[in-house]
Amino acid sequence: MVIKDLQVGMIGTNCYILCDENAGLCAVIDPGDEASRVRAAIEETGCKLQYILLTHGHFDHTTGVDGLLRWEKVPVYIHRGDVGPRERPSHYLYPAPADTQFYDEGDKLKVGALEIEVIHTPGHSPGSVSLRVNDALFTGDTLFRDSCGRTDLPGGSYPVLLRSLRRLYELSGDYRVYPGHEAFSTLDRERQRNYFMAEALQAK
Numbered sequence: 001m002v003i004k005d006l007q008v009g010m011i012g013t014n015c016y017i018l019c020d021e022n023a024g025l026c027a028v029i030d031p032g033d034e035a036s037r038v039r040a041a042i043e044e045t046g047c048k049l050q051y052i053l054l055t056h057g058h059f060d061h062t063t064g065v066d067g068l069l070r071w072e073k074v075p076v077y078i079h080r081g082d083v084g085p086r087e088r089p090s091h092y093l094y095p096a097p098a099d100t101q102f103y104d105e106g107d108k109l110k111v112g113a114l115e116i117e118v119i120h121t122p123g124h125s126p127g128s129v130s131l132r133v134n135d136a137l138f139t140g141d142t143l144f145r146d147s148c149g150r151t152d153l154p155g156g157s158y159p160v161l162l163r164s165l166r167r168l169y170e171l172s173g174d175y176r177v178y179p180g181h182e183a184f185s186t187l188d189r190e191r192q193r194n195y196f197m198a199e200a201l202q203a204k
Contacts, residue, residue: 001114001134003178006041009033013060014180016138019047023112027051028068029131029138030180032060035067049074050111055140055180056128057082057094058153065094077101077109079120081127081155092125092154103129121168123161124149130168137175137187143168145177145185148196165200 004017013032019025026047031038042049049072054062057078065076080102084093094100103109105120119130121142128149131138141149142164151158169191177185190197 001136002045003136004041004045005178006037008037008064009060011060012181014178014182015064016178017042017045017047018111018114018116018133018136019045020112020114021045021047024048025050025112027053027109027111027116029053030055030061030140031064031068033063035064035071038064038068039071051109052076053109053116053131054078054082054094055131055138055142056125057084057092058125058141059091061140061180062094075099075101077103079104079118079127079129081122082125083127090154119167121164123151123157123159123164125153126155128164132171132175135173135175136178137168137171138178139168139180141180143177143190143194143197144179144181145183145190146194148194149180159203162196162200162203165194165197166203169197169200 002019008015009032016029018027083096084090086095103118107118109116117132121130124141175187
């Protein structure tokens with residue numbers, strides 16, 4: 001498994017390319033902008049794009065999708081909770097085409113030999129998900145290094161986010177944490193140092 005990252009768009013959203021290099025296949029997670037850069041990064045891996053996976057529907061995680069689809073027509077996956085109508089664009093809901101695929105808690109996707117498991121982690125947005133594959137956890141804007149996602153945008157809820165953070169805390173074992181913004185971390189580090197995870201354990 002190879003994970004390639006690049007920061008895209010005006011606020012440096014982390015976009016990830018998840019590759020099974022043996023199978024020559026990859027998925028892109030959160031192509032937030034700059035589709036041409038993301039495409040070039042995919043081509044550098046030598047892997048064929050199989051899926052576009054969205055952790056949530058905010059514009060800074062989805063703006064590059066249409067550009068990638070003009071290059072390679074592949075399934076786009078998102079949780080239904082973060083989808084809005086194409087005729088009424090919103091910064092906070094993905095304007096999903098009719099052929100968009102929807103995933104939810106417990107669903108699994110294969111990229112070559114890699115199995116990606118969907119964990120529904122709402123709070124930053126109703127349809128936020130985290131994606132678990134081997135020892136990697138892609139947390140979108142749910143969990144950051146030393147922090148968590150904001151909840152003051154439409155559909156956000158701090159109590160709901162705390163429940164999601166507790167859910168992640170209680171996962172068995174350690175994981176490399178790949179968040180939607182800023183630096184990478186590990187789940188054990190966040191269990192020990194993240195104030196919001198500590199608060200999540202105390203919340204009812």
